[in-house]
Amino acid sequence: EVQLVESGGGLIQPGGSLRLSCVASGFTVSRNYMSWVRQAPGKGLEWVSVMYSGGNTFYADSVQGRFIISRDNSKNTLYLQMNNLRAEDTAVYYCARREPADYWGQGTLVTVSS
Amino acid sequence: DIQMTQSPSSLSASVGDRVTITCRASQGISNYLAWFQQKPGKAPKSLIYDASNLQSGVPSRFSGSGYGTDFTLTISSLQPEDFATYYCQQYDIYPWTFGQGTKVETK
Numbered sequence: 001e002v003q004l005v006e007s008g009g010g011l012i013q014p015g016g017s018l019r020l021s022c023v024a025s026g027f028t029v030s031r032n033y034m035s036w037v038r039q040a041p042g043k044g045l046e047w048v049s050v051m052y053s054g055g056n057t058f059y060a061d062s063v064q065g066r067f068i069i070s071r072d073n074s075k076n077t078l079y080l081q082m083n084n085l086r087a088e089d090t091a092v093y094y095c096a097r098r099e100p101a102d103y104w105g106q107g108t109l110v111t112v113s114s
Numbered sequence: 115d116i117q118m119t120q121s122p123s124s125l126s127a128s129v130g131d132r133v134t135i136t137c138r139a140s141q142g143i144s145n146y147l148a149w150f151q152q153k154p155g156k157a158p159k160s161l162i163y164d165a166s167n168l169q170s171g172v173p174s175r176f177s178g179s180g181y182g183t184d185f186t187l188t189i190s191s192l193q194p195e196d197f198a199t200y201y202c203q204q205y206d207i208y209p210w211t212f213g214q215g216t217k218v219e220t221k
Contacts, residue, residue, distance in 0.1 A: 044201065045158065045203070047212065102163070
């Protein structure tokens with residue numbers, strides 16, 4: 001059974017950093033396109049980043065230069081390193097498998113506030 | 115960036131109704147269009163990819179069509195569990211972009 005479980009969210013001050021994790025089971029992360037999508041409170045979905053099976057990465061303009069997507073094949077885990085966080089980064093962050101997504105995690109809430 | 119515009123933004127319907135949601139892309143995206151369903155407080159659920167292909171396990175009352183710039187999601191006979199918000203997404207050109215969502219409410 002395919003499962004994605006995110007963690008690492010929380011309350012962080014503007015300018016701070018967080019690393020989100022997405023532990024996968026039932027499939028191999030490194031053999032799939034994996035992405036992060038976020039949803040601000042009461043708003044729609046916003047694509048954030050993708051990592052190809054070959055390692056190529058792409059980012060939304062709003063996070064380019066601040067966020068880094070990566071994976072640990074030994075842990076079958078996807079990460080999102082978020083630096084220089086802003087209030088507008090406040091959202092539930094979902095990881096998803098494939099392009100377009102076929103499976104989604106339950107999400108982890110990131111709140112950027114002083 | 116490619117803009118995705120859904121219409122309507124919300125609609126009221128009854129169980130058994132046929133429901134149609136439209137998604138328009140600001141430029142041609144071939145058939146690189148997906149549809150997702152989201153219920154309050156839950157993660158999105160994938161419904162359709164490549165404009166018209168159902169994801170595994172999705173009921174056949176859901177169907178998708180379209181090519182280029184104009185796409186449609188149809189629910190042939192609305193069921194109680196279908197009341198939710200629906201999003202389209204293009205994955206032809208980065209950054210991938212979503213429509214603003216269509217909320218299907220009970221009449």
